[in-house]
Amino acid sequence: xxxxxxxxxxxxxxxxxxxxxxxxxxxxxxxxxxxxxxxxxxxxxxxxxxxxxxxxxxxxxxxxxxxxxxxxxxxxxxxxxxxxxxxxxxxxxxxxxxxxxxxxxxxxxxxxxxxxxxxxxxxxxxxxxxxxxxxxxxxxxxxxxxxxxxxxxxxxxxxxxxxxxxxxxxxxxxxxxxxxxxxxxxxxxxxxxxxxxxxxxxxxxxxxxxxxxxxxxxxxxxxxxxxxxxxxxxxxxxxxxxxxxxxxx
Numbered sequence: 419x420x421x422x423x424x425x426x427x428x429x430x431x432x433x434x435x436x437x438x439x440x441x442x443x444x445x446x447x448x449x450x451x452x453x454x455x456x457x458x459x460x461x462x463x464x465x466x467x468x469x470x471x472x473x474x475x476x477x478x479x480x481x482x483x484x485x486x487x488x489x490x491x492x493x494x495x496x497x498x499x500x501x502x503x504x505x506x507x508x509x510x511x512x513x514x515x516x517x518x519x520x521x522x523x524x525x526x527x528x529x530x531x532x533x534x535x536x537x538x539x540x541x542x543x544x545x546x547x548x549x550x551x552x553x554x555x556x557x558x559x560x561x562x563x564x565x566x567x568x569x570x571x572x573x574x575x576x577x578x579x580x581x582x583x584x585x586x587x588x589x590x591x592x593x594x595x596x597x598x599x600x601x602x603x604x605x606x607x608x609x610x611x612x613x614x615x616x617x618x619x620x621x622x623x624x625x626x627x628x629x630x631x632x633x634x635x636x637x638x639x640x641x642x643x644x645x646x647x648x649x650x651x652x653x654x655x656x657x658x659x660x661x662x663x664x665x666x667x
Contacts, residue, residue, distance in 0.1 A: 420446075422617075423443050423479040424463075425477040426440070427441070429474050435641050447616075447617055449607075449618045451632035452637075454638035455639065464619075468493060468587060472486075480498065499579075500587035500589065501588050503589050505571055517545045521580045525540065548579065553602075554573065571603055572603060634647065637661075644658060
């Protein structure tokens with residue numbers, strides 16, 4: 419059984435067909451990329467998978483369960499987490515406190531006004547693990563708003579990991595970054611995928627990142643699937659070259 423199955427999903431904004439008849443299957447442990455020019459429907463597809471938009475038609479299955487009509491917070495509880503094009507962190511809080519919020523939620527303390535000594539110790543231990551996982555040891559007590567864009571993005575990704583997802587959706591994780599920051603975030607994503615068997619779907623415009631990370635790539639154009647295949651197949655696809663990649667191979 420596939421972890422995620424999107425079956426002939428479409429979504430309209432009035433007369434605009436943002437995505438039309440999209441189908442995809444993602445296996446457990448896979449790192450899938452979705453690429454395409456601006457306006458191709460990539461983020462709309464993420465919004466459909468994560469529950470922010472209801473599909474106009476079609477079906478979305480997660481781990482064998484129909485989640486088409488399930489609210490976003492219930493999808494998070496089932497194991498679907500995501501990041502956004504604009505980094506979603508709490509800039510006025512430290513890295514540690516940013517990570518503590520989702521760690522407490524995952525531990526079931528979302529509405530608790532106070533924690534017992536044992537519960538607090540368990541949360542602190544989990545936050546320590548997450549800080550190491552994100553390579554953020556030297557910045558744990560700094561305000562996130564003071565950090566570089568790369569470190570802010572790493573914090574956001576690890577905040578998502580605090581929810582212990584089975585599927586992580588990453589929406590343009592290296593957008594706006596320089597070469598070193600892009601390299602660092604790419605290495606973090608590779609580490610999470612390889613060493614923690616995390617299933618991911620990645621939207622990204624930097625083709626260097628895509629071809630380094632993705633096992634399979636789906637190309638969207640004008641809300642429809644233009645091509646799908648391995649990085650090598652996509653790099654040599656004439657339709658993709660004409661529509662998106664230009665002459666780069």
